[in-house]
Amino acid sequence: MHHVLLDQWSHRTSPLHARDPRAKIVALIVFLVVLATTRAYAWLTLGMEAALLVAGVLIANLPIGGLLLRAMAVLPFSLTFGVVSWAAGDHVRAIGLVEKSYLSTAAVLLVIATTPLPLLLGGFEALGIPRLLVLIAQFLYRYLFVVSEQAQHSRLAAACRQGNQQHRRIRFKAATGAVAVLFARSYYRAEGIHRAMMARGFHGKLTALKPLRFRTSDGLFTLAIAGLLILVSTQ
Amino acid sequence: MTNVIEVRNLSFQYEDGTKALDNVNFTLAEGETVALLGANGSGKTTFILQLNGILSGQGQITICGLPLGKDTLRQIRAKIGMVFQDSDEQLFMPTVLEDVAFGPLNQGLSEQLAVERAKLALEQAGLGHVLDKAPYHLSAGEKRRAALAGVLAMDPEILVLDEPTTFLDPPAQRNLLNLLSNLPQAKIIVTHNTRFASALATRAGFFDKGRLVGEGPIDEIVRRYEWSYSALPEAPDLRYSAQRRF
Numbered sequence: 001m002h003h004v005l006l007d008q009w010s011h012r013t014s015p016l017h018a019r020d021p022r023a024k025i026v027a028l029i030v031f032l033v034v035l036a037t038t039r040a041y042a043w044l045t046l047g048m049e050a051a052l053l054v055a056g057v058l059i060a061n062l063p064i065g066g067l068l069l070r071a072m073a074v075l076p077f078s079l080t081f082g083v084v085s086w087a088a089g090d091h092v093r094a095i096g097l098v099e100k101s102y103l104s105t106a107a108v109l110l111v112i113a114t115t116p117l118p119l120l121l122g123g124f125e126a127l128g129i130p131r132l133l134v135l136i137a138q139f140l141y142r143y144l145f146v147v148s149e150q151a152q153h154s155r156l157a158a159a160c161r162q163g164n165q166q167h168r169r170i171r172f173k174a175a176t177g178a179v180a181v182l183f184a185r186s187y188y189r190a191e192g193i194h195r196a197m198m199a200r201g202f203h204g205k206l207t208a209l210k211p212l213r214f215r216t217s218d219g220l221f222t223l224a225i226a227g228l229l230i231l232v233s234t235q
Numbered sequence: 236m237t238n239v240i241e242v243r244n245l246s247f248q249y250e251d252g253t254k255a256l257d258n259v260n261f262t263l264a265e266g267e268t269v270a271l272l273g274a275n276g277s278g279k280t281t282f283i284l285q286l287n288g289i290l291s292g293q294g295q296i297t298i299c300g301l302p303l304g305k306d307t308l309r310q311i312r313a314k315i316g317m318v319f320q321d322s323d324e325q326l327f328m329p330t331v332l333e334d335v336a337f338g339p340l341n342q343g344l345s346e347q348l349a350v351e352r353a354k355l356a357l358e359q360a361g362l363g364h365v366l367d368k369a370p371y372h373l374s375a376g377e378k379r380r381a382a383l384a385g386v387l388a389m390d391p392e393i394l395v396l397d398e399p400t401t402f403l404d405p406p407a408q409r410n411l412l413n414l415l416s417n418l419p420q421a422k423i424i425v426t427h428n429t430r431f432a433s434a435l436a437t438r439a440g441f442f443d444k445g446r447l448v449g450e451g452p453i454d455e456i457v458r459r460y461e462w463s464y465s466a467l468p469e470a471p472d473l474r475y476s477a478q479r480r481f
Contacts, residue, residue: 007329007369011330117329189324192324195289195324196317196319196324196327197327197337199289199317199319200337200338200341200389201312201313201389202337202341203309207337207340209333209349209350210346211346
């Protein structure tokens with residue numbers, strides 16, 4: 001199913017996949033800070049930051065179109081605020097808002113797509129993020145898949161009953177009902193998964209098969225990225 | 236022979252007030268296989284979920300000599316391997332190997348030992364060739380065996396299987412039957428498939444409205460409660476009526 005694509009990507013092998021999650025998280029934070037402090041009209045700097053991101057995607061051997069397309073998920077939100085800023089006459093801020101949010105999302109996706117979830121969460125925990133938050137994140141991630149799976153089943157069932165050939169108003173009404181049913185069904189499904197996890201001794205932590213190992217190369221990677229970004233930001 | 240499960244006066248009521256179990260008494264001896272039969276909603280699944288503390292009612296449950304309670308929950312969950320009806324709920328890790336290693340890692344085994352256990356369990360389940368596959372790429376039969384491997388990797392003393400033949404075609408059912416019949420653990424099998432149950436179990440219990448109303452040799456229980464598909468009334472000839480338009 002398509003929603004597990006990021007999971008599949010995260011299990012590929014590349015120099016970026018091989019880096020310790022902590023190294024990637026720190027590099028991501030540096031990237032986000034540098035991006036946030038870049039002036040909206042500093043096109044050269046923004047272009048270099050985007051190029052760095054694209055280089056990361058290529059090194060990670062990920063489909064660039066697929067990743068950049070998925071990063072567009074943020075646009076409905078950022079465009080709304082962008083339009084508001086544009087309407088208020090602040091064109092620079094509007095453009096900056098959209099481009100920065102897009103690049104930030106692409107960067108986050110790059111890290112997710114190169115790090116299997118248990119390792120990524122392990123990295124966050126090792127960096128001092130409270131365990132409760134890590135736990136919530138891992139359940140949220142798992143249950144997003146559950147909801148998505150249920151939605152696909154419901155859509156298929158509706159299509160089998162020619163639900164997609166009705167009038168738009170009826171379709172909308174059916175869709176709103178389906179959303180309620182979807183969440184109820186997902187709730188029961190999630191409960192089933194939780195039970196199965198508990199039955200196999202789950203005690204609040206997803207243990208990764210590969211324990212985290214921060215090597216010298218990971219340190220050098222983080223330093224190199226941070227240095228490069230600082231250099232870019234001073235242009 | 237010692238009992239690995241002893242249940243005394245177990246009752247359970249859901250939050251909405253539905254009484255799901257009513258004064259159930261049950262025992263399972265070491266190495267024994269028991270089938271639990273009964274209508275949908277009669278309390279079979281609720282009963283097995285009590286055995287490892289996923290649901291908890293009133294009464295006494297002893298597993299391998301350990302009274303079920305908060306302090307013993309972790310030990311008891313290591314002793315009872317539960318295979319759920321829907322394998323998709325049980326397979327939640329990105330790869331089959333990681334999923335099967337989930338239980339041993341939770342038991343505190345090292346990564347190396349957990350992987351060894353997982354590989355062994357997958358070999359035992361005939362799935363040694365799918366280690367790095369994503370669970371959702373497996374067939375229904377393979378998913379069921381992967382779910383079973385996930386439980387076997389924990390080296391449990393008791394296996395509890397909820398509707399193990401659901402979604403399985405006849406060859407997959409036969410494979411599962413062969414696999415289960417070679418496992419030494421004591422087993423509880425919740426099923427509607429009486430032929431499958433008869434091939435594995437010597438004893439059966441029959442649930443009705445939350446009560447364990449009958450126990451005995453499986454053939455006798457099936458006969459007493461008319462609990463086989465051969466007991467269904469003969470189907471009417473629908474060849475002509477099927478042409479009608481509703």
